[in-house]
Amino acid sequence: MTIISVKTERKSTTLTMKGSYLSLAVLLGLGGCGEAQQAAPTNTVTPQAATVETSAKNTIDLWPALTPAIAKDAELEAKITALVSKMTVEQKVAQMIQPEIRDITVEDMRKYGFGSYLNGGGAYPNNDKHATPADWIALAESLYQASIDDSVDGINIPTMWGTDAVHGHNNVIGATLFPHNIGLGAANNPKLIEQIAAITAKEVMVTGIDWVFAPTVAVVRDDRWGRSYEGYSEDPAIVRDYSFAIVEGLQGAVSGDFLSDQRVLSTVKHFLGDGGTEKGIDQGDNIATEKMLVDVHAQGYVGGLNAGAQSVMASFNSWHGEKNHGNKYLLTDVLKDRMGFDGFVVGDWNGHGQIPGCSNESCAQAANAGLDIFMVPTAAWKPLFENTVAQVNSGEISQARLDDAVSRILRVKLRAGLFEKPSPAKRPLSGKTELIGQASHREVARQAVRESLVLLKNNQNVLPLSPKLSVLVAGDAADNIGKQSGGWTITWQGTDNKNADFPGATSIYSGIEQVVSQAGGQAMLSVNGEFTEQQKPDVAIVVFGEEPYAEGNGDIDNLEYQRGDKRDLALLKQLKAQGIPVVSVFISGRPMWVNAEFNASDAFVAAWLPGSEGQGIADVLFTDADGKVKHDFGGKLSFSWPATPQQTTVNVPLATESAEVKAQYQPLIPFGYGLTYQSKVSDAVVLDNLSEDNLAAEQTLVDLPLFERAVKSPWSMYIANSAERQGLSSSVAQNSALTIRTMDRVVQEDARLVSFNGSEQGVVGLISNFPRDFRAYSNSDSALTLSIKTTASLQKPLWLGMACEGDCRKQVDIAQQVNGKLGEWQNISVSLACFASEPMDFGKITMPFYLATSDKVDVSFSDVVIHTQPGESTVQCKK
Structure with a gap:
């Protein structure tokens, strides 16, 4: 194999992230990783030349002239003056x-x-x-x-x-x-x-x-x-x-x-x-x-x-x-x-x-x-x-x-x-x-969960449910307090948390199980929705939705849920095909285009990000043992729900806006909508047989960020030596082969510094607990790219690799390319063709990226991306 490389320098960005991204790995629930050390470089980017009319900007009279809520206190002001004069x-x-x-x-x-x-x-x-x-x-x-x-x-x-x-x-x-x-x-x-x-x-x-x-x-x-x-x-x-x-x-x-x-x-x-x-x-x-x-x-x-x-x-x-x-x-x-x-x-x-x-x-x-x-x-x-x-x-x-x-x-x-x-x-x-976590405080949070739930669909009045039924609870958010809590939860991004990190909290499943078991029913947790013939349930509650994120790491380019990876939709269809009524509980930080998921659900609840008191959901979904409603739905959409993935700016018009603007307001579900148990059929927006066309004619294959400012879901970062692999859950971690920590390249904690000690081969990479389909990328001219820097010349191979289910893997030595530009950030881009020979299965990728070496060297890396058009910077492989 011959490797040919042309390297190009990536332009810097001016974004700055807030908070401390200490959390990187949910998988395995082990280990720790890096904290910020370097300050961001001087910002030399000029402002956008966005010229506005004088009448549209800097018109101070448009602003409300408020009376301060606290009147000036002469005695206090005198104290301030005296203090300042002495400083x-x-x-x-x-x-x-x-x-x-x-x-x-x-x-x-x-x-x-x-x-x-x-x-x-x-x-x-x-x-x-x-x-x-x-x-x-x-x-x-x-x-x-x-x-x-x-x-x-x-x-x-x-x-x-x-x-x-x-x-x-x-x-x-x-x-x-x-x-x-x-x-x-x-x-x-x-x-x-x-x-x-x-x-x-x-x-x-x-x-x-x-x-x-x-x-x-x-x-x-x-x-x-x-x-x-x-x-x-x-x-x-x-x-x-x-x-x-x-x-x-x-x-x-x-x-x-x-x-x-x-x-x-x-x-x-x-x-x-x-x-x-x-x-x-x-x-x-x-x-x-x-x-x-x-x-x-x-x-x-x-x-x-x-x-x-x-x-x-x-x-x-x-x-x-x-x-x-x-x-x-x-x-x-x-x-x-x-x-x-x-x-x-x-x-x-x-x-x-x-x-x-x-x-x-x-x-x-x-x-x-x-x-x-x-x-x-x-x-x-x-x-x-x-x-x-x-x-x-x-x-x-x-x-x-x-x-x-x-x-x-x-x-x-x-x-x-x-x-x-x-x-x-x-x-x-x-x-x-x-x-801290006092029962009376949790009760208020539980009330807030109940009041925040929005019932969007309820065909044939599937809800409320009797707690005496046999209930299957499925979906990867069903028993996951971290996922139901979202970002800004213990860690900045809300990732790398386990249920054990939430003492006193209740997952959505545990709340359901408590209600059902107390009434004599049966609740069974099966994340993937599997059950035996003897266990066939009366109803399935599927809890699914977005992975936690915060700030820029949650930005997306359209509102389609699980674009290109409809595993939750497959679960809904799997259950519905077996004749089981399906109640969807959707965990999300925004309204999303879920037309197909609506179609595959008999009832659909927007639960948003409910926090630590997951039992608040069971309070509303189930009646009491006598069949009486304990808590009705009261939540109403405070965000309009999109009709297409591209309808990202649909907002209820202001009273002062024109009739033309108001006429253009055409969401799938309007602002203020929300059903109750008293709603009539005529009150409901019909969410059956919706178009599942994502209008994606122009949506060709897009770049796939794996680690860009932070690890992207569903990947988690890990380190390994010859004996074990550990996930990361802190800002610095180490094993016998290496130490890893976060660092600032351009924005806060957007890079990782790995110090390999040379005693044995050390590995750092990304991993998921389920395989991903990369075949569309491997069939194109895509490449695995990263930005990388070393300060000393490598004397031994530096392996850049990918792995698939069953521990099949392929790797490429990039030491020569890295050595060509010591002490500076450079882009290395390796065509996926370099990893394509047997036994690699691009349909079942579990590790899309790893670096490994037994050399003693410090390696910094950032911006790991599958690029669909890598251009001249691609490392080509000739057989």
Whole structure:
């Protein structure tokens, strides 16, 4: 075999991911993997040249002039002025720096006195996923005490800890996990939302944390967006009302127990227009008119600011090509001046580094635009601190702007009573671990599950079910608490979690089994729907849906469910063909095109992402033992349901929109729809004999990302040596042959660094617990491609391989190609023809990629993709 290679350098991207992607492998439930070490490079990409008419942009009178919810307090303002007057430039800048817990020490806090710090999604005290509440409190206490220790930095202003508690205290093992926002939007119950927020505040305070990065108030306009489930609705009115309710629930009412010892600071995010980017691309460009920005995307801020929100988070996205983190018009002129916001604006995860001309380590423009706190994880915090001090001293950032930022931070801290409250370990709720996942909290979450369910189809009144029946429960989401909880669940992406990681929680199957067994029926779990003739059930409940994802990793290019791999549809058809009534329970973070699945179901429930209390679904599906309905369906679609995979921007028209726009609104199922047990046949949208044509004439074979910013479902990353293979569930892992950790190449944790020690052959790769069909790719000119870098020349083979069911495998030595460009990132692309000889079976691929060597060498890799048109960079194989 001869290998010929032409290598091309891949262009960089400007996206920055937030949170900490620690989780990579569900398969095997073993092991651990890498954390971010490198800062992202300087952003040199120029803004898009999206010109807009003067009348469509920067028309300040379009924006609501709000009266601040909290009146200015002269005594408090005097305290702020006095504090600021005593502070040095260094002390002031330190208040603007927010590092992440994995990148600072207690001594760093003592030396610099950071105004705040955070734990990204999937970051834990001691890097321990199973850290106890006591561990969280200990870290909070030590960093707090260091912040008020003036022995080194000369100042004793208390710090604040911020966390992404977006559907409960979701980073902590055992916490109550509520349905994600999309499900809560279907419930349309602001009072329930306020109650959920208050419970979240209590569970957060148990761990000594002051501040929550919630609510997300994005108004989703394109359901391809991977954060759609973080939006309550496509209707800005629901988002506005919910924003008010959740801010009051977290912080308390301004006229009541505002920021008492039972409450936490909230953050309304992300300002502005993150739900309206072109093609639903996360961190992309929103080209809405300014009026649409006000009427749609700003309404959540109207609600949140009216409730007294004390912080607002800037958004990664751009508006007409200008990054929001550097947009003075939006952050200062609109938010602070016009809308009267006197709290602080915090950045998102290194979002300032995306501004053209800025980097993670230096960005005067963001501060000048109105950013008050830089969220700066990784080691970039130190040079950012030093550069910001220098920029103030040089006048690039004015002293007035610095003082304004610090005054806003101090104002919030004083309002929150942080100068008077006890230290984190001594606060009233701190350490009360009985509040974490308390039964009364779980009951509220269970209620939220019930109210969020939307009944879309119920032929012949299949539902409700008698609990005395023989019930088959099938589907890979039936007994999978991680899948039913979605992203932002213990880990950033919500992956690599097992049921054992959710003490006190209930899977959907276990809730069904409890109801049925108590009534004398029989519930049988069979993920693949198999049963013996003697076990033939009266009804099948199939629980299936999307794998967990967060942020950009959930972006898709159309709404077809399981495109090219209809395994769940096959399960539904298999059961229906046996004459078994089929009830589908669909787990998803957005409405999806499931026409074929509708056709194959007798009843269909949109369950969204219900969280830890799966038994709430059984509460609604089943009657009591006497046949009486216990809980009816009440959920209504807060998102319109698409009629085709390409109908990604179908949104209920606003009252102010034209008759023409309203006439064009033609979803499969309209906004606000939802059946009940009292619904008549005439009330129902007919979901039988729907077209299963996905309009895919133009949908030729598309590139298949395997690892691109994160591992793509259904693959999991693993490492192996000669004796064993282990899955990864943390940011760093090792075996006797290698160590692996995450690293930042362009965006957060988008690459892996593997240090092979040379003692034996080590392997890192991707694996699935069921085979995948790659025949369409192998029959084309597709290639397996990756970006790779080594710093030392390989003396032994570096194998790039694929494997299929039965442990058949083929591999290619790419050491020569890698050695051709040491110390630099390069693309290696190997034609699938190189792996095509016997015994490779492309119809049953279980490992689409692995790297293996027995050399002693550090290898970094990213962007592993099956490319359909690899072009000149392909490694060709000649026999």
